[in-house]
Amino acid sequence: MHASLAPFLYTRFRYQCVHERECSCIQVSARPSMPTARGSKAMPSTPSGSLADRVATQLQDAIISGTLDLGEALSEEAIADALEVSRTPVRQALQLLQSRGLVQIRPRSGTYVFEPSEKQIAEMTEFRVTLELQAARWAFERRRKESARGLTDVVETMQAAIDVRDMNAYGRADTAYHEVFFTGCDNSFLWNTYVFTFAQIAALRTHLATYTDAEPLRSFADHEAMRDIFDSGSADDIEAILVPHILRTRENYTATLRQRQERQSESRIEHLRRAFDSQGPRAETALGQAPHREESK
Incomplete structure (x- = not known):
């Protein structure tokens, strides 16, 4: 710790x-x-x-x-x-x-x-698609104006985080953005299900979302587009943006998870190499290779 x-x-x-x-x-x-x-x-x-x-x-x-x-x-x-x-x-x-x-x-x-496996990331992504798409649709139907204002506020915070390249701040704003759908859907069962899974989703955003050539700019463009839908669009347009947006997190998180695992593996190997190097001839003996000795003439 x-x-x-x-x-x-x-x-x-x-x-x-x-x-x-x-x-x-x-x-x-x-x-x-x-x-x-x-x-x-x-x-x-x-x-x-x-x-x-x-x-x-x-x-x-x-x-x-x-x-x-x-x-x-x-x-x-x-x-x-x-x-x-x-x-x-x-x-x-x-x-x-x-x-x-x-x-x-x-x-x-x-x-x-916890440290998720690739399979768990995939399952969580699929679960998010099912849950969040319905929440967004109901938020549009039931509390559209309030949701639009909430999305607008969060988009401004996201832009500020991008300007200073602060992925942690962007991740927190990302969590707040998607929460707008659940606070706006006006359904306690959906809200309670979200609360139950909230912590894992928020933690993955913090630990596995990385700054790349494509992200978070592509993600931010989706957030702006969904804000515009709530402001002046149609509920039928939500799915075409939200579903691919969530599914891409599976690719991003999985790639980051693999990079983390590779670095951890390399760190362990380097640690062992340094440990063996510090032992000198004893390490060779342990591997069954006795130190070379010159024969006396």
Whole structure:
């Protein structure tokens, strides 16, 4: 676990505890609201009634933001020390994140941030197409004006992120953009399904979306086109843009995942080479090749 994670978790955890005490009298509507102005992320948050819930929220934020890397080992003890809590709520929080697909708990091995396979990326992409296309259609039919305003705000934030080549900021705006469809569809079952899968999708955007010659400019063009449809187009035009737009993420994420795996493999090989080189003749002996000795005449 990153050394910088401890202050990150501690600060976020203490802020949340204070914030909850100050806002305990506020009644929150169960109906989701549109993303806030300028495209800031309106993340579906975990209910904060228990200590385990709050710990889970901090860990989820760290995974989505990229503070914790895909496949990174998680130590119950280190997290508990960082948040100044016992290991019990940490263990419960990790189990909760496992149910959301963000954490993998391997018996006799440890706990790790999830790392998707290519098959899982493909399945998630197919699931997104089915879910999001219907949400977008209903958002167009039921809350078109509000959705159009939300999309416009987020597009402006995306442009600002592109101008400074900040892919993390672009990824957060991308999440807020697609969330507009679910807050606008006015269907609690679709919204709840989105909340359940939100964290994994948002984490993949952060970790696997990369800046290339084509991206995010091609993605941004799609976002502008869909904004224009909500502003003055027809609902029949949504599918032709949204479906290919989502399917391309499968190609992009898969390519990035392979590059990550290649770098990790090369790093392991180089590490072993350096280890063997430092052993000198002992490494040769271990491989069954005794050091060369000159015969005495």
